[in-house]
Amino acid sequence: MKAYCDLLCLPSFAGFVLDEDSGKVLMIQDKHRIARWKFPGGYSKLGEDFSETAIREVFEETGVRAEFQSILAFRQQHDMPYSFDRSDIYVVCRLKPVTFDLTICSEELLDARWMHINELLTSKEHTALSKHVANLAKKGLSESFDDVDITMSELPSVYKGKTFKLFCRPH
Amino acid sequence: MKAYCDLLCLPSFAGFVLDEDSGKVLMIQDKHRIARWKFPGGYSKLGEDFSETAIREVFEETGVRAEFQSILAFRQQHDMPYSFDRSDIYVVCRLKPVTFDLTICSEELLDARWMHINELLTSKEHTALSKHVANLAKKGLSESFDDVDITMSELPSVYKGKTFKLFCRPH
Numbered sequence: 001m002k003a004y005c006d007l008l009c010l011p012s013f014a015g016f017v018l019d020e021d022s023g024k025v026l027m028i029q030d031k032h033r034i035a036r037w038k039f040p041g042g043y044s045k046l047g048e049d050f051s052e053t054a055i056r057e058v059f060e061e062t063g064v065r066a067e068f069q070s071i072l073a074f075r076q077q078h079d080m081p082y083s084f085d086r087s088d089i090y091v092v093c094r095l096k097p098v099t100f101d102l103t104i105c106s107e108e109l110l111d112a113r114w115m116h117i118n119e120l121l122t123s124k125e126h127t128a129l130s131k132h133v134a135n136l137a138k139k140g141l142s143e144s145f146d147d148v149d150i151t152m153s154e155l156p157s158v159y160k161g162k163t164f165k166l167f168c169r170p171h
Numbered sequence: 172m173k174a175y176c177d178l179l180c181l182p183s184f185a186g187f188v189l190d191e192d193s194g195k196v197l198m199i200q201d202k203h204r205i206a207r208w209k210f211p212g213g214y215s216k217l218g219e220d221f222s223e224t225a226i227r228e229v230f231e232e233t234g235v236r237a238e239f240q241s242i243l244a245f246r247q248q249h250d251m252p253y254s255f256d257r258s259d260i261y262v263v264c265r266l267k268p269v270t271f272d273l274t275i276c277s278e279e280l281l282d283a284r285w286m287h288i289n290e291l292l293t294s295k296e297h298t299a300l301s302k303h304v305a306n307l308a309k310k311g312l313s314e315s316f317d318d319v320d321i322t323m324s325e326l327p328s329v330y331k332g333k334t335f336k337l338f339c340r341p342h
Contacts, residue, residue, distance in 0.1 A: 047250070073339030
């Protein structure tokens with residue numbers, strides 16, 4: 001078990017829930033981590049797609065329903081606490097909100113709120129990753145997401161009757 | 172152990188080694204899988220960066236030295252054989268060859284050769300994923316990789332003294 005476990009990594013998925021009309025982004029504070037604003041998200045269930053995990057975690061944590069649009073960025077980090085000595089792959093999905101009212105999961109969160117994207121860019125409170133992704137989204141809002149999005153397509157697998165999701169730029 | 176193992180996935184990393192002058196791509200046939208042409212690659216060592224894994228696996232399998240350029244695409248697939256019941260994340264890295272002579276690892280491979288990109292696009296022998304990535308690379312060759320590449324940057328982590336790699340479009 002140890003040998004194959006060394007090959008594994010801990011993927012987690014976040015929703016960058018952006019209301020394009022107001023320019024506001026859904027941010028949360030995690031009760032079980034250092035108090036800081038971050039995107040809602042969490043771990044996948046076995047067999048769950050990236051996009052499904054992000055949508056599910058956003059709803060469970062904040063009550064907001066959202067739809068998958070694209071992937072904006074993904075991170076690889078080694079040597080992190082809370083990660084069972086694995087490296088992580090943290091994927092930020094761009095989601096479009098379908099509902100806006102917040103129902104905050106008090107078991108998981110300290111707080112959640114809609115925050116203007118400029119606040120992420122100007123306030124020192126936010127992480128380098130949040131600022132970097134906010135800058136990407138700002139470009140999408142001011143120009144177009146066509147140049148920013150990593151899009152999802154479904155292709156036939158080499159394994160009969162199965163498909164897979166591929167994330168890349170349009171060609 | 173079982174509980175946290177359910178959260179893990181099996182990442183693997185391939186090199187799309189493209190010689191931009193000749194338009195040729197390095198392809199291999201894996202001795203231990205169904206005989207088909209695919210990109211050289213394999214699993215990460217614990218704590219190894221995406222880019223390092225792709226470069227190392229290409230060298231170990233084919234003897235070709237290459238440099239990381241970008242990520243072209245990544246796949247998520249569930250229910251695959253040889254994956255310890257994990258879903259996979261398979262990342263295709265665009266690499267630039269520094270050497271071209273092949274030293275084929277006979278333990279791992281049946282064959283390896285430089286193949287023109289058009290052959291990937293026209294011959295029925297190649298998988299949907301190889302064709303999709305070849306189309307992306309063809310766009311990069313004929314227009315520019317600026318619109319195709321998912322680029323890597325290194326950012327400060329929230330964990331003191333650490334950094335992480337972020338993969339996204341330039342903003």
